[in-house]
Amino acid sequence: MIDKMKLSRRAALKTLGVAAAGALAAPSVITRSLAAGETLVVYNFDGLLGKVIKDHWIDPFSQKTGVKVEVLTMQGSSPPMAKIKAQIDAGRPDADVIPMQMTDYIFGVRNNLFQPIDAKDMPEYANLYPDYITPYGPKLVLWSYGLAYNTDKIKTAPTAWADLWDPQYKGKAALNEALFDQALEMVNLVSKGKPLPVDDGTFAALTKLRPNLATLWTTGAQAEQLLRTGEVWIMPVWNGRVYPLKDQGVPVDFVAPKEGFFTRSDPFCIPRGAKNPDIAKAFINFSCTVAPQQAMAEKLFYASPNQKVVYPPDIARRVVVATKEDMARAVPENFEVIVDNLPEWRRRWDAWKQS
Numbered sequence: 557m558i559d560k561m562k563l564s565r566r567a568a569l570k571t572l573g574v575a576a577a578g579a580l581a582a583p584s585v586i587t588r589s590l591a592a593g594e595t596l597v598v599y600n601f602d603g604l605l606g607k608v609i610k611d612h613w614i615d616p617f618s619q620k621t622g623v624k625v626e627v628l629t630m631q632g633s634s635p636p637m638a639k640i641k642a643q644i645d646a647g648r649p650d651a652d653v654i655p656m657q658m659t660d661y662i663f664g665v666r667n668n669l670f671q672p673i674d675a676k677d678m679p680e681y682a683n684l685y686p687d688y689i690t691p692y693g694p695k696l697v698l699w700s701y702g703l704a705y706n707t708d709k710i711k712t713a714p715t716a717w718a719d720l721w722d723p724q725y726k727g728k729a730a731l732n733e734a735l736f737d738q739a740l741e742m743v744n745l746v747s748k749g750k751p752l753p754v755d756d757g758t759f760a761a762l763t764k765l766r767p768n769l770a771t772l773w774t775t776g777a778q779a780e781q782l783l784r785t786g787e788v789w790i791m792p793v794w795n796g797r798v799y800p801l802k803d804q805g806v807p808v809d810f811v812a813p814k815e816g817f818f819t820r821s822d823p824f825c826i827p828r829g830a831k832n833p834d835i836a837k838a839f840i841n842f843s844c845t846v847a848p849q850q851a852m853a854e855k856l857f858y859a860s861p862n863q864k865v866v867y868p869p870d871i872a873r874r875v876v877v878a879t880k881e882d883m884a885r886a887v888p889e890n891f892e893v894i895v896d897n898l899p900e901w902r903r904r905w906d907a908w909k910q911s
Contacts, residue, residue: 593622593624594622594623594624594832594835595623595624595625595626595832596623596624596625596626596652596653596832596835596836596839597625597626597627597628597650597651597652597653597831597832598614598625598626598627598628598651598652598653598654598839599627599628599629599630599635599651599653599654599655600614600627600628600629600630600655601629601630601633601655602629602630602631602632603776603777604796604800604856605697605796605856605858606627606629606630608851608852608855608856609852610627611851612847612848612851612852612855613839613842613843613848613851614627614839616842616847616848617838617839617842617843620842621838623835623839625839628650628651632734632775633657633734633735633776634656634657634659634660635654635655635656635660637656637660637663637664637669640654640664640669640827641664641667641669643827644669644827644828644829647829648829649827649828649829649830649831651827651830652826652827652830652831652832652833652835652836652839653824653825653826653830653836653839653840654824654825654826654827655696655697655822655823655824655825656822656823656825657820657822658695658820658821658822658823658889658891659737659891659894659895659898661690661692661823661825661891662891662892662894662895663895664692664825665692666895668828669825669827669828670692670693670825670826670827670828671692671825671826671827671828671829671830671833672691672692673691673692673693673825673826673837673840675689677837677841678694678837678840678841678844679841680841680842680844680845680862681694681844683844683846683862683863683864684844684861684862684863685861685863685880685883687861687883688821688861689861690823692823692825692826693823693824693825693826693840694823694824694840694844694861695821695822695823695824695861696821696822696823696824696843696844696849696852696860696861697821697822697852697858698819698820698821698858698859698860698861698875698877698883699794699795699796699819699820699821699858699859700794700795700812700817700818700819700859700875700876700877700886701738701742701792701793701794701795701817701818701819701820702792702793702794702795702810702811702812702813702817702876703717703719703720703790703791703792703793703810703811703813704779704783704790704791704792704793704797704798704808704809704810705789705790705808705809705811706783706786706788706789706790706807706808707807707808707809708786708807709728709786709789709807710789710790713809713811714790714811714813715811715813715814716746716813716814716815717742717745717746717792717813717815718746718815719790719813720746720765720768720790720792721746721764721765721768722768723767723768725768725789725790726767726768727767727768727769727770728768728770728788728789728790729765729768729769729770729788729789729790729791730769730770730771730772730773730779730782730788730791731765731769731772731773731791731792732772732773732774732779732791732792732793733772733773733774733905734773734774734775736901736902736905737894737898737901738792738818738820738889739792740754740758740762740901740905741754741818741887741889742792742818743758743761743762743765744758744761745813745815745816745887746761746815747760747761749815751887751889751890752890752893754897754901754904759904759908762908763908763911770782770787770788771787771788772909773791776793776794776797779791779793779797780797780801783798783801783806783808784801784806793810795810795857795858795874795875795876796856796857796858798810799857799874800856800857810874812876812885816885816886816887817876817885817886817887818886818887818889819859819876819877819883819886820889821861824840824843826840844861844862845862846862846864846865849862849865850865850866853865853867853871853875854871857871857874857875858875859875859876859877859878859883863880
């Protein structure tokens with residue numbers, strides 16, 4: 557029997573991490589008693605993604621451990637990295653766990669914003685595909701970028717990104733401005749057969765698409781509304797925005813284009829100087845376990861890096877990257893190059909919009 561008086565807080569929280577590997581099915585009394593009353597602050601996404609994470613990751617973790625979890629909701633898909641950097645540099649980060657885009661991750665690593673996470677503190681790492689483990693946290697929420705289309709208006713399903721340029725879709729297509737870098741990479745897949753470099757040829761091909769564009773959207777909610785109303789018939793978007801609409805009766809479907817699709821993921825990191833790094837590790841480890849990851853796939857159709865997640869056939873098709881082989885089919889993206897060039901790409905993108 558473990559001597560309760562000799563069990564250190566750090567050791568107890570390490571035990572909490574081990575319990576998380578089993579989905580915290582039966583956290584020890586000692587662990588719960590030491591964790592109870594603690595507060596973990598977590599950034600979370602807005603919209604449906606944030607709701608799934610809260611309902612199936614955050615709340616179950618809190619219920620099993622007694623840890624109070626406070627949520628800071630991001631506007632859109634990226635945390636306020638400039639604000640976070642200023643807080644960390646001042647030694648006062650406002651959160652213990654931060655999910656982010658890969659471009660945010662590159663920025664954070666370059667600016668020494670994150671605390672390294674040792675694999676020995678993360679039992680669930682043993683079940684993750686190695687490519688989805690970084691020195692600063694796991695890459696979760698695997699979302700795939702392909703083509704959404706209106707099945708009432710488009711009777712023959714599109715098969716390629718190049719179909720966006722088809723004259724029959726004049727004024728009926730749209731692009732994502734919020735992730736304009738991915739839109740530019742998509743244009744390159746059509747015009748060059750590879751995502752980089754972004755150059756004059758990229759914008760020449762983009763200009764040829766202009767007659768078909770009804771609008772540029774900036775949030776997933778806007779994309780959903782465009783599909784729901786039928787204002788737009790075809791657009792690049794991520795899979796998790798399409799299938800919930802389809803299940804609601806909206807005549808839409810999703811395809812992974814033959815030129816290749818993109819799959820991105822969201823690293824979950826602990827800021828340097830976080831108040832509760834041990835509990836943060838336990839939460840991240842719990843989030844990697846089968847039950848939270850299975851819920852993400854079944855509720856929002858975003859895939860998991862956990863090799864033990866089993867997808868029913870209908871879910872497997874919707875998550876796009878249900879197997880390691882599927883993941884290998886995704887077009888690789890060089891996020892170092894993207895981050896280095898984003899300011900110039902933004903300048904050219906804005907100039908193109910005004911031309």
